[in-house]
Amino acid sequence: MAVQPQINTKQKSKTAASRNYALQLATVFVGFLIFGFSENIKGPAIPRMQMDFGLSEMQIGTLLSLNSLGYLIACSFTTFLTRKIGAKAVTLLAFGSMAASGILMYFTHSYPALSGSYFIMYLGNGMLEIALAVLAARIFVGNTGTMMNLAHFFYGLSSTVAPIIASGLMTVSIGGYTLDWRGMYLIMLSLSIIPMIPAILCRFPGEEQHDAARIPLVKLVRDPGIWLIVLILSFGVIAEMAVGGWLVNFLEKAYHWETTSASGMLSAFFLCFTFARLFAGPLTDKIGFTLSLIIFAGFSGVCTLAAIFTGEPGAFLFAAAGIGIAPIYPxxxxxxxxxxxxxxxxxxxxxxxxLGIGSVFGNYLIGAIIDWGKKLFADGSESELSLLRGLQAGYSFIGICALLCAVASFFLYGYLKKRNELL
Known part of the structure; x- marks a missing residue:
């Protein structure tokens, strides 16, 4: 007679576990969806900010570098904060910071205030990056490559529509007031409140191993493999993230495209990016993570450089590069x-x-290379040709980073193969 209550208890426990897992998935998937919006609405907005505040390419590069610095600072303390207050509290704090930065950006009327608002947004992004990655690593124990790429598919999905939505919102008028980039940021970053709901309702998984089983940080730092992974991810992320900040700017100034058309090409990049993540996961599980990195990063680098060397007719290759760079991070x-x-x-x-350190220097270098290229080809005054050559030089750096990502992956492949640890 005591069997039935025991079965009911097990069923209730199983149902509760399934419901909690669904809420965890919602937190990860919707979290990455919002993350994609926050990272990639800046493409159409940056030229407008540049015009409003009269900023040079170097100042734009500096702005993006300061943002990456905020991201870096957040990453440096998030693990400690997670162990003190828990991953759930950190995740909620991250979403809250992003929403708050949207409010601050709405009231921004100077370059320093803009930099400060962006800095806060990237603090939130940095905390969210670690929190979502840790949560995903703990709950995706089977078909890890497939599930990681699926989770990051949602980032690509929002990134695909983000430039178009951003461009559209900036032209919307409410009561005779045009939203412009300030109102657009307010609306888009306020969406960060949505994934806070499943995060509040679910229980986050705890540590999988006892502290005695953990690898000490000193031992991690001495592992050559982890430094090769740092190089792979640094070059890969620079190549990925720089597109959102520089492609629209490049197409508008180099080829005189309209903002709508340039934003459409950025969306095409993220469309390729999104579906690559949707379909690449099973492939990475099948052929191996390291070999996949070599193939995908190499493809992205070749497409990016080919797009530049073939000129405007080859602009579609900027979008095709998204196929290769998309699976790198997940x-x-x-x-x-x-x-x-x-x-x-x-x-x-x-x-x-x-990799946050690499991102700081990456965005700064792109802006610096553009200015250097403009000066190198200037004939006493800034000409259209000098601007074109500067933009081409700066954007070539993005393609070179993708190729360097492939080279670092090749070395990691050899290192892991020698140790019989190939993944």
Missing amino acids: TVMALIAKKYRSSSDAAIAFIVTM
């Missing part, structure tokens, strides 16, 4: 989850913090 996260299973949070925090 595949590396899957590799980390497998290789450093007992200490995934520490490994993720360390690697993401290191």
